[in-house]
Amino acid sequence: MDALRVCRWVSGTWRPRFGAGLRRRNAGFGTEARRRPQPQASSKRKDPVEDQPFPGLLRTENLGVEELVNVLRAAVVDQKGRPGELTLLSVLPQLSQALGLGHRELQVVRAPGKEASGLVLLSSCPETASRLQRFFAQSRRSQRPTATYCAITDGIPEPSEGTVSVALKLDRMDGIDLAVPVTSPSRKDILEGVKRTLSHFHVMATGCGCALVQLQPLTVFPSQLQVHMALQLCPVLGDHTYAARVGTVLGQRFLWPATTTKPQRQVLDEALLKRLHLSPSQVAQMPLHLHLHRLLLPGTRSRDPPSELLAPVPSYFSRTLQCLRLSQK
Template sequence: MRTVLAREMGGCSVLGRFWGVWRRRPGVRAVPKAPGFGTEAGHRLRPRGSSKRSRPLGGQPFPGLLQLENLSREELVDVLRAAVVDQKGKPGELTLFSVLPELSQSLGLGDQELQVVQASGKETSGLVLLSSCPQTASRLQKFFIYSRRAQRPTATYCAVTDGIPATSEGKIQAALKLEHIDGVDLVIPVKSPSRKDFQEGVKRTLSHFHVVAMGSGCALVQLQPLTVFPSQLQVHMVLQLCPVLGDHTYSARVGTVLGQRFLLPAESTKPQRQVPDEALLRRLCLTPSQAAQLPLHLHLHCLHLPGMRPGEAPMKLLAPLPSYFSRTLQCLGLHQQ
């Protein structure tokens, strides 16, 4: 299996991710295989920088987190171009989709249009897979669909959770649906769904989880979704009473009384800013106002892909952690065991 390491780039307040770009033309940057984060991961996820305790951030929310409003279209294209990891194979709105034509030109693809093959939620950092070849895109989509049917994970995320799961690893299963509540689309768990519920959009979802490290009441968790549903991983971790750090949408569903956590009714619990307790704020060296801007600590670290030609070895694309994510691991002492 070949391993390709994504170049680091800052997260974006709207797109909120690292981008990996897949296009046809030779030119692979490989890294040696090494034991590391998750199953057969080829890159050890270690907090970067000094081992000394991080200093307070002052007025700057999070190092390495790009603010979309501070970027021009040209700068966003440059950031995307710099994030190419493997070279093979709405008007006026500044988003990934809106700059795909400029990115295509910048990469020298001419009239070939880039399309998104694989992506996670807009607040999630990590890899986004793009293709300028319809045949390659179709083949990869079929590969992902087949892998899900065979219950073989193709994506590995890492997350920092506020709270520690009761078991070190396992499966999370839940029936989920999307509901429009007070002008916002929210994911709601459905207990004992009926056949009618499934006909009306309820879907069974499944994720694997593995606790990599624990400390300061938090955990570094590896997550592998085996189904695709909006915000699936965030909701699954809430169901474990361990919301993802920086989840300002679903974390409010976890209540606490006398140190004991419990689930609040999802239908009647409105989204609100996640408020870490005082001890966690001190560990993170954050003020309450900075904590209110805490990015979602959910990162698409690895994608497993098939060989692009007959007889070619499978490939793993890897994206390094954002600097704010690494800083959080350092503050919490969450290091790989």
């Protein structure tokens, strides 16, 4: 595949220091946090967990165009071929220059949602991009998952493995497009934008009332995985949009009506806040713990098996796993 580039996206930003190379074996979720030596400027050592509640999280509002391009360039994990609002799309021309592509334009082939982290597939070759899109479309039609996400949820899904199948539509509320479930959609609904969505989920580990969940979407719809986990009464940590749909009365969870529930900061109970070493005010800054961990790509020839790309989770994700004592069994 000519001119293929894959980068790791971290919650609205790109995280540097991610080594280059195509990984072909499943390396797990990379849950162990990497420790760096700390300067001993004082004999009184502060708790690094409390000092850095979300380590590794960079935000685009703190970066200039040139800085973001440099971070993007450093985040490339695999490269084949020749070497207003600040967004990924707005800096693709500069990134193309930084990667030595000249006037060849980069386009996004596959990416996680806006607030999720993980692999982003870019291509400067239209033929390669079309081939990849055909592969993903054919895989969806045959219900073969090509993307694997990992998420940390507030709550433990029951059963521990299954599928979520629900029709969704986009409904505008307070200037925001929100994914809303539709019960028994008619043919007219489908023609007007309602889409049937499907995801597989599998609980990998549990602890402290939370779960590490593997998610594989078989359809594409905005915020699909976040909505699906909310419907399981287990919203993703850091979901400040759809977690509000899950209410609790006397320890029992239930769903509020999606069409009347406005997005708001996620509310976590005191025990979970203590476990995460967070204050209530810090929860508002918690990034979405949803990470595109693995992508399958077509082989070089039609008869070749798919290859895979893996991206370890961000350091704030690893920190949360450690705080909750979640480890993949």
